[in-house]
Amino acid sequence: MSELDPLLLSRIQFAFTISxxxxxxxxxxxxxxxxxxxxxxxxxxGKQIYADISxxxxxxxxxxxxxxxxxxxxxxxxxxxxxxxLSRLGGNVIxxxxxxxxxxxxxxxxGFLGIMLFGRDRVPKWVHFFATCMVAAGxxxxxxxxxxxxxxxxxxxxxxxxxxxxxxxxxxxxxxxNPSFPYRFAHMVAAAYLTTAFVVSGIGAWxxxxxxxxxxxxxxxxxxxxxxxxLAPLQLVIGDLHGLNAREHQPAKxxxxxxHWETRRDAPLVLFAWPDVKTESNLYEIAIPDLGSLVLTHxxxxxxxxxxxxxxxxxxDPVIPFFSFRIMVGxxxxxxxLGFTGAVLWLMGRLYTSRWFLRAMALASxxxxxxxxxxxxxxxxxxxxxxxxxxxxxxxxxxxVPGGSVLTSIILFVIVYGIVFGAGVYYMGQLVRxxxxxxxxxxxxxxxxxxxxxxxxxxxP
Numbered sequence: 001m002s003e004l005d006p007l008l009l010s011r012i013q014f015a016f017t018i019s020x021x022x023x024x025x026x027x028x029x030x031x032x033x034x035x036x037x038x039x040x041x042x043x044x045x046g047k048q049i050y051a052d053i054s055x056x057x058x059x060x061x062x063x064x065x066x067x068x069x070x071x072x073x074x075x076x077x078x079x080x081x082x083x084x085x086l087s088r089l090g091g092n093v094i095x096x097x098x099x100x101x102x103x104x105x106x107x108x109x110x111g112f113l114g115i116m117l118f119g120r121d122r123v124p125k126w127v128h129f130f131a132t133c134m135v136a137a138g139x140x141x142x143x144x145x146x147x148x149x150x151x152x153x154x155x156x157x158x159x160x161x162x163x164x165x166x167x168x169x170x171x172x173x174x175x176x177x178n179p180s181f182p183y184r185f186a187h188m189v190a191a192a193y194l195t196t197a198f199v200v201s202g203i204g205a206w207x208x209x210x211x212x213x214x215x216x217x218x219x220x221x222x223x224x225x226x227x228x229x230x231l232a233p234l235q236l237v238i239g240d241l242h243g244l245n246a247r248e249h250q251p252a253k254x255x256x257x258x259x260h261w262e263t264r265r266d267a268p269l270v271l272f273a274w275p276d277v278k279t280e281s282n283l284y285e286i287a288i289p290d291l292g293s294l295v296l297t298h299x300x301x302x303x304x305x306x307x308x309x310x311x312x313x314x315x316x317d318p319v320i321p322f323f324s325f326r327i328m329v330g331x332x333x334x335x336x337x338l339g340f341t342g343a344v345l346w347l348m349g350r351l352y353t354s355r356w357f358l359r360a361m362a363l364a365s366x367x368x369x370x371x372x373x374x375x376x377x378x379x380x381x382x383x384x385x386x387x388x389x390x391x392x393x394x395x396x397x398x399x400x401v402p403g404g405s406v407l408t409s410i411i412l413f414v415i416v417y418g419i420v421f422g423a424g425v426y427y428m429g430q431l432v433r434x435x436x437x438x439x440x441x442x443x444x445x446x447x448x449x450x451x452x453x454x455x456x457x458x459x460x461p
Contacts, residue, residue: 004403010082013410024068026372030196032136039129056436086397097149105142151181155249183242190235195368197224202365205358213435228339251305253382256318257325260306267292267304275318321382328374
């Protein structure tokens with residue numbers, strides 16, 4: 001056990017917990033916004049079908065939100081157990097940003113979540129709608145602060161380093177709105193909305209295929225595609241702007257993502273390769289000449305820095321960022337193609353009858369989660385060997401704990417997560433399988449009716 005590397009194991013543990021965690025916020029951010037739209041449509045049209053769909057997906061939101069909170073708390077503790085030096089040296093910057101997320105977003109969500117989940121038949125419709133809006137706003141505000149903290153670690157600004165190595169804030173505005181934050185925030189929120197849109201659309205398509213809650217499924221598929229058809233291409237534009245920003249502030253990451261070893265003005269666009277760190281070259285490379293410079297710099301002869309221009313100790317290992325990026329981009333093009341195809345079928349009046357397309361959408365349901373995970377691997381592994389880019393190395397941020405202790409905690413995390421979150425995902429699957437049309441809504445009660453039910457009148461479920 002003494003020979004186990006605590007740095008590597010701590011990185012594996014944090015990668016496991018954050019990968020598990022991010023799939024839930026990436027779903028609930030978009031789902032909360034969609035529930036808000038459903039509630040608005042119900043208020044405007046009075047159609048019960050919108051209320052039925054909202055009631056059904058609110059249950060799924062509740063489970064996903066709960067699992068996101070639990071898995072997020074675990075990561076907060078890891079800053080102390082596995083990354084105590086990061087907390088000591090960078091806590092003056094990161095700590096307040098994370099606390100702002102709790103004081104604003106989490107308190108807002110917690111304050112209105114009860115009304116949203118249990119008040120549908122106990123408060124006026126507009127109050128329930130307002131509570132849903134507040135929860136949706138809370139999820140977006142949460143993303144704002146978390147992305148601000150993470151983006152500062154990618155492109156630090158507005159700080160000074162004291163003689164003892166501790167970082168102190170000199171300008172909070174620069175810390176919060178650091179150079180990469182606007183692009184990363186927009187990219188992540190769009191990814192969350194797309195993730196939800198594909199889940200909702202895919203399940204709606206599945207309902208139509210099975211002829212089960214088909215009327216609800218048509219609304220889910222139509223509303224999901226109405227977002228996908230324009231947001232998926234927009235996400236490509238946001239990603240391109242994000243890439244230009246990363247090239248300016250994190251050139252080593254871009255070199256690793258594109259597997260460029262030499263600095264050149266006629267850089268190719270590497271479609272596939274196996275980056276070999278030992279030989280500092282690409283094996284089995286398939287590339288399009290000169291196109292890399294155009295894509296990365298928007299100029300035919302734009303200079304692209306290669307990994308060899310950086311000291312060996314400052315280079316990220318290109319293998320994981322290289323393949324993760326191509327998975328993310330490939331999924332992005334699939335999303336665009338499915339959105340465009342769905343729009344054409346809708347114009348032809350065949351959207352709900354083309355079974356091959358319905359099957360494709362059902363199979364595409366998890367694509368958003370895979371793309372989000374791939375994107376986070378690009379961002380986090382591509383930042384190495386820095387935990388705060390150019391300021392604090394990951395090796396200097398780890399806690400002085402033995403590797404055996406970290407390995408034990410990893411094993412326990414895998415077991416507990418597998419049981420607890422496996423049960424949660426299974427329950428959500430059962431809710432989806434049941435369908436919104438299978439559970440009759442609880443009839444609304446007026447005051448006279450409630451008077452015969454003292455427990456309900458008192459607000460108890």
